[in-house]
Amino acid sequence: MKPADVGRGLILAAPSSGSGKTTVTLGLLRALARRGLDVRGAKSGPDYIDPRFLEAASAAPCLNLDAWAMSPARLSALAAGPGLLVIEGAMGLFDGAPPDGRGATADLARHLRLPVLLIVDAARMAQSVAPLVAGFARFDPTVQIAGVILNRVGSPRHDAMLRRALAPLGLPVLGALPRLPDLATPSRHLGLVQATERPDIARFLDLAADQVAAHLDLDQITALAAPLAAAAPAARMPPPAQTIAIAQDTAFGFAYPHLLADWRAAGASLMPFSPLANDPVPPAEFVFLPGGYPELHAGPLAAAERFLSSLRHAASAGSIIYGECGGYMTLGHGLIDANGTRHRMAGLLNLETSFAARKLHLGYRHLRCDAGPLQGHWTGHEFHYATTMLAQGTPLFSAWDATGATLPDMGLRDRRVMGSFAHVIDCATAASFHATEPGVDSKS
Secondary structure, three states: OOOOOOOOOEEEEEOOOOOOHHHHHHHHHHHHHOOOOEEEEEEEEEOOHHHHHHHHHHHOOOEEOOOOOOOHHHHHHHHHHEEEEEEEEOOOOOOEEEOEEEOOOOHHHHHHHEEEEEEEEOOOOOOOOOHHHHHHHHHHHOOEEEEEEEEOOHHHHHHHHHHHHHHHHHOEEEEEOOHHHHHHHEOOEEOOOOHHOOOOOOHHHHHHHHHHHHHHHHHHHHHHEEEEEOOOOOOOOOOOEEEEEEEOOOOOOOOOHHHHHHHOOOOOOEEEEOOOOOOOOOOOEEEEEEEEEHHHHHHHHOOOOHHHHHHHHHHOOOOHHHEEHHHHOOOOEEEEEOOOOOOOOOOEEEEEEOOOOOEEEEEOOOOOOOOEEEEEEEEEEEEEEEEEEEEEOOOEEEEEEEOOOOEEEEOOOEEOOOEOEEEOOOHHHOOOOOOOOOOOOOOO
């Protein structure tokens, strides 16, 4: 088999969540990488967990491509590069943000002009697969469904029935994967267990690759990939400072690679440290505590006195301290875990949060900050189950949801310490700013 052409791509999508996109994408990446192809993965939409699995499968960096939060130019710039780009979709192909589905995987396919391979969970259907696939293939002529992958097929007889029903549509069936209980992936409230937390990750990926190589036509799949557009100039995220200390471990693993890459490209120096290892905060102008799972590590974090005291010292010495979601909770006085136990945190913001009373907060956010290193307009998202028990002080962000409806102000700012539950994705100049705030338009 010849290596894939430089700069080509395709998208794996499905009619709905739970169809097996992640497992199929992981198996495909691993199988192609084992063949010696130059292959890399990307994830549609806001997601911190799947991309790390995609990196492990391909042994190449994986970025997020967000058609709601990023402009077409930004998407093209991030997608551009050598080899074969395999993009895992999110939710169903046409599912996006309210009110009209903007940011769906279909939008990404349109922006990048890439073909879609539709993964269909056929476990509970036979001939009905045909109208399902036909509907997706004909729904939007600007989105090219280039082939079908059948998943969770029960038997050779089931496989034959599905293929016979699909034959009149003229779409290639690229293979049929059997039901594989061994490939079930453990999950928790924010999604899959992180790749770094799975000691069996290599075995899992090899098993997925074995099944993909045995049941899918890899030559036909790679032949369907389309050329990627040349990268156009696009706005980057400016660094908040030139020296940045960033928490990086299983409690603080939710930092977008494109954001860190933008900071490095602008000449910023990034210094990682691990709060869970009780590392002291490195001397830096800006300290970034990303999101993650602090509630699962609240005890060790509360006991990490060297980390906490150095964080307090950094704040008193003039460093800017910024936390997103889990990092924001760590900056508060206390965090109550799911069992109702309160753990003392850094005490730098007048904030108390709890997982004892869980409530889902989910959605894209338009954000505006009026002062400090985050001054300006941003796109972001919120995804957490924590309940705020106390939050007193100056808000960090004005906020709007994906429809432009005004939300309560988000986060807190106390002099040079700040944070919120929002995860910043990109500059608002890199996406349409749809907030209803007077005087704000898409060029703000």
